[in-house]
Amino acid sequence: SNPPTLLEVKGLQVAYGGIQAVRGIDLEIKQGELVALIGANGAGKTTTLKTLSGMLKPNAGTITYQGESTARLPVHHYVQRGLAMVPEGRGIFGRLTVEENLLMGAYYRSDKDEIQKDIERVYTLFPRLKERYKQLAGTLSGGEQQMVAMGRAMLSRPKLLLLDEPSMGLAPIIVQKIFEIIRTIAAEGVTMLLVEQNAKLALKTANRGYVMESGRITFADSSEALLSNEKVQHAYLGD
Numbered sequence: 497s498n499p500p501t502l503l504e505v506k507g508l509q510v511a512y513g514g515i516q517a518v519r520g521i522d523l524e525i526k527q528g529e530l531v532a533l534i535g536a537n538g539a540g541k542t543t544t545l546k547t548l549s550g551m552l553k554p555n556a557g558t559i560t561y562q563g564e565s566t567a568r569l570p571v572h573h574y575v576q577r578g579l580a581m582v583p584e585g586r587g588i589f590g591r592l593t594v595e596e597n598l599l600m601g602a603y604y605r606s607d608k609d610e611i612q613k614d615i616e617r618v619y620t621l622f623p624r625l626k627e628r629y630k631q632l633a634g635t636l637s638g639g640e641q642q643m644v645a646m647g648r649a650m651l652s653r654p655k656l657l658l659l660d661e662p663s664m665g666l667a668p669i670i671v672q673k674i675f676e677i678i679r680t681i682a683a684e685g686v687t688m689l690l691v692e693q694n695a696k697l698a699l700k701t702a703n704r705g706y707v708m709e710s711g712r713i714t715f716a717d718s719s720e721a722l723l724s725n726e727k728v729q730h731a732y733l734g735d
């Protein structure tokens with residue numbers, strides 16, 4: 497059986513004033529897929545994610561999520577519709593505790609028992625956060641803050657999770673841990689678009705990948721095919 501398309505992007509263009517950061521890209525993500533978006537610094541990956549999550553408005557193109565255009569969707573409805581982003585730099589609330597941060601992710605929910613269950617589930621995925629649930633998030637290590645940011649996104653019960661550079665600034669052992677959780681969340685049925693500098697790890701984790709270069713998609717293929725593509729290897733995989 498062919499899973500339905502969750503997100504379809506056509507001819508997307510995004511500019512900052514006169515600077516064209518995204519120059520007409522097409523993307524398609526089917527339900528249950530884990531898709532990687534890789535490319536050099538400044539290629540337009542973060543801009544793409546910010547546009548998909550409603551933080552930036554495109555100047556051309558269409559974004560169709562769950563069969564509907566997002567053009568007129570108010571920003572606060574994105575999360576309610578299951579579209580959640582874990583931003584680069586994590587965007588956690590440093591003066592709130594770990595648990596208060598997690599609860600911010602459930603801001604639009606009122607099902608208290610289910611919220612509590614989801615908190616417990618996050619603590620099962622990240623035992624470290626359970627140990628530190630009362631600690632101010634600003635005092636956590638970078639890896640723990642990444643866990644908080646992912647946990648908070650989980651509390652919104654996402655259907656599509658947009659992850660921006662989850663490995664950024666983290667020690668290799670923590671990166672492995674974070675990616676283990678990404679695989680677990682994916683296995684539980686959450687569809688994901690993963691932006692990563694660590695292209696090799698991203699492609700090894702994802703089913704499919706897009707390569708972005710100067711605002712355009714230059715390769716779109718299965719992870720396997722991208723990992724064995726000589727041009728991709730040479731430019732992005734350090735081979």
Ligand code: ATP
Pocket residue numbers: 512515516517535536537538539540541542543544
């Ligand atoms: P990185 O990995 O560094 O985040 P990226 O692939 O995510 O890179 P973007 O951050 O999307 O790339 O940047 C794409 C282009 O848009 C770059 O040329 C960048 O300089 C420019 N840009 C990004 N943010 C802004 C902004 N707020 N104002 C002006 N130009 C911006």
